[in-house]
Amino acid sequence: MQPSGDMGATPALIFDTMMAYQRTAALKAAVELGVFGAVGEGANDAASIAKMCSSSERGMRILCDFLAIHGLLAKTDGKYQHTPVSALFLDPKSPACMGSITQFLGNPMLVNEFQRLTDIVREGHTMLPGEGSVEPDNPMWVQFAESMAPLMATVAGPFAELALQGKSGPMKVLDIAAGHGLFGINVAQRNPEARITALDWRLVLEVAHRNARNAGLEDRYELLPGSAFDVEYGGPYDLVLLTNFLHHFDVPTCTRLLKKVRAAMKPGGTVAILEFVPNEDRVSPPPAAAFSMVMLSSTPAGDAYTFSELQKMLTEAGFKDASHVRIGPTPNSAVLGTAA
Amino acid sequence: MQPSGDMGATPALIFDTMMAYQRTAALKAAVELGVFGAVGEGANDAASIAKMCSSSERGMRILCDFLAIHGLLAKTDGKYQHTPVSALFLDPKSPACMGSITQFLGNPMLVNEFQRLTDIVREGHTMLPGEGSVEPDNPMWVQFAESMAPLMATVAGPFAELALQGKSGPMKVLDIAAGHGLFGINVAQRNPEARITALDWRLVLEVAHRNARNAGLEDRYELLPGSAFDVEYGGPYDLVLLTNFLHHFDVPTCTRLLKKVRAAMKPGGTVAILEFVPNEDRVSPPPAAAFSMVMLSSTPAGDAYTFSELQKMLTEAGFKDASHVRIGPTPNSAVLGTAA
Numbered sequence: 001m002q003p004s005g006d007m008g009a010t011p012a013l014i015f016d017t018m019m020a021y022q023r024t025a026a027l028k029a030a031v032e033l034g035v036f037g038a039v040g041e042g043a044n045d046a047a048s049i050a051k052m053c054s055s056s057e058r059g060m061r062i063l064c065d066f067l068a069i070h071g072l073l074a075k076t077d078g079k080y081q082h083t084p085v086s087a088l089f090l091d092p093k094s095p096a097c098m099g100s101i102t103q104f105l106g107n108p109m110l111v112n113e114f115q116r117l118t119d120i121v122r123e124g125h126t127m128l129p130g131e132g133s134v135e136p137d138n139p140m141w142v143q144f145a146e147s148m149a150p151l152m153a154t155v156a157g158p159f160a161e162l163a164l165q166g167k168s169g170p171m172k173v174l175d176i177a178a179g180h181g182l183f184g185i186n187v188a189q190r191n192p193e194a195r196i197t198a199l200d201w202r203l204v205l206e207v208a209h210r211n212a213r214n215a216g217l218e219d220r221y222e223l224l225p226g227s228a229f230d231v232e233y234g235g236p237y238d239l240v241l242l243t244n245f246l247h248h249f250d251v252p253t254c255t256r257l258l259k260k261v262r263a264a265m266k267p268g269g270t271v272a273i274l275e276f277v278p279n280e281d282r283v284s285p286p287p288a289a290a291f292s293m294v295m296l297s298s299t300p301a302g303d304a305y306t307f308s309e310l311q312k313m314l315t316e317a318g319f320k321d322a323s324h325v326r327i328g329p330t331p332n333s334a335v336l337g338t339a340a
Numbered sequence: 341m342q343p344s345g346d347m348g349a350t351p352a353l354i355f356d357t358m359m360a361y362q363r364t365a366a367l368k369a370a371v372e373l374g375v376f377g378a379v380g381e382g383a384n385d386a387a388s389i390a391k392m393c394s395s396s397e398r399g400m401r402i403l404c405d406f407l408a409i410h411g412l413l414a415k416t417d418g419k420y421q422h423t424p425v426s427a428l429f430l431d432p433k434s435p436a437c438m439g440s441i442t443q444f445l446g447n448p449m450l451v452n453e454f455q456r457l458t459d460i461v462r463e464g465h466t467m468l469p470g471e472g473s474v475e476p477d478n479p480m481w482v483q484f485a486e487s488m489a490p491l492m493a494t495v496a497g498p499f500a501e502l503a504l505q506g507k508s509g510p511m512k513v514l515d516i517a518a519g520h521g522l523f524g525i526n527v528a529q530r531n532p533e534a535r536i537t538a539l540d541w542r543l544v545l546e547v548a549h550r551n552a553r554n555a556g557l558e559d560r561y562e563l564l565p566g567s568a569f570d571v572e573y574g575g576p577y578d579l580v581l582l583t584n585f586l587h588h589f590d591v592p593t594c595t596r597l598l599k600k601v602r603a604a605m606k607p608g609g610t611v612a613i614l615e616f617v618p619n620e621d622r623v624s625p626p627p628a629a630a631f632s633m634v635m636l637s638s639t640p641a642g643d644a645y646t647f648s649e650l651q652k653m654l655t656e657a658g659f660k661d662a663s664h665v666r667i668g669p670t671p672n673s674a675v676l677g678t679a680a
Binding site for chain 2 (some may be wrong): 009010011012013014015016017018019020021022023024025026027028029032033053054055056057058059060061062063065066068069070071072075078084085087088089090098101102105106108111112114115117118120121122123124125151154281282283284286287289290292293294295296297301303329330331
């Protein structure tokens, strides 16, 4: 509003920022207590919501008011009700409910690490033991696979379309860091002749395997347990999915991995990367750019890479025609390359 | 934008809410590392800010980008600089700098308590031992007095004006829960015949006493150490300041305290209450209404009271002509009453 100086500047942003952590805790608590389910079933005052959630009325009144202040419930004439967002994404009756993501995103290991952020910035890397979130067999990836599927479901369809590029017919697909498996599953659902090989830690693969069975894809779904850096990929593949993976590592490590991927592919095949891709200014779009903070706090050397950085890695690893598509209103991007 | 249903609803608010805690940690870390001072002295890229702050370049680049994403720094053509808000309120060279508030508002005892918010809502009160934040001699109030003065400085002048109501001449003033002492000090600065009696825990009073000495008010400043519920107030007083205090307690306790205040006042004297006062809907204005969450998490039975609730307490305690003034752009209100 003003070019510079103090006219009109207030400390409101500073106060709001220092209180922001309470929003995270409130949403996590509301999901754990079943508040959004109770509101969906018609409870509309603190007493009745508290009763349905086996909670105190004082606590529930303050929590629901807090949620309303921050747009996660509505309050009209003293009665609580859903907002469009809470009805669609937080009511357990909604097919698009993603309340479970609060478990992974509110994971105490990740959240607590931010209490050491001063030291983390000073040192330049996570203070978690070993390799942090990318330590082999870190159980958080089972939680990721279990709880983040509803959020990824909004991305997996568009990503699969982009990865397939309209191609049909017999196709071998490697799904690296498969997690919940939704990306490979969406490819298989769109191409009935695609065969998926899902790679992840053994315990994580149990989640992907269950999801593939539930989608009726068991006969086209193989499991390849282990580290993406160590296991033999097999192949050659027509399509490799590399989703939510590269950001955990530094540039040389990403390039090395992409070379290994390239070596397991047919010429002309596609590598389809799902990433948080900031613009070259590294501060927009906000949710993609802010993701680098998660990598600072939880990994030794990961980052949210710009498209030009990803393009350079791809070129060095033997890919051509790199392209970048932002996926919808989500913070995710697809970056595609063709095996040269 | 839409009346109801899912058209246009995205999970962005949910994602943003689950990441909000990172904003709190980032601002606290930036203050601790001296980032805003470095930017104020002209460092404008990650390498030079990192050097001035004895930090890693990777950590500093990601932190500064994160601050820029959230409006606490600007980034133009790859260079970081102050926003009007960060220049005025976060640069240590600014007389209005309030970086120190991140120490109290980011106090690990208060922040960590939110990891038990589900249990707190269920039980309806703090899970902290004893009386929580209002446990006698809780050392957090020394930290409050030391670190929150710069934020309260924006409120103390207008509040003192309202409390004095233009009155001059000899005046005995009781400053209950004096803390940093700024409220009583501002009254004394506006009325050279006002004598202040400051009441708080003994260690807290050392901070108020120092501030009073620095303001040249030593000969009009007396100390009354102890609990507002237990000590003899003396008096009778013309003016009693009751700032940031009532919200810690339930209605009967507040009413009991106000009766004790009334008994120590001259008829026609003023009680001047500083509070976070939500509207009757309890969800607006946002910063005042949201304060009830702090009371839920840190006290057995405190709350952010509406004006009608405060008015009722005042009437029952022997006050008349209650009035309410928002102190503007701050989240604070003055509520005044006259000893009947």
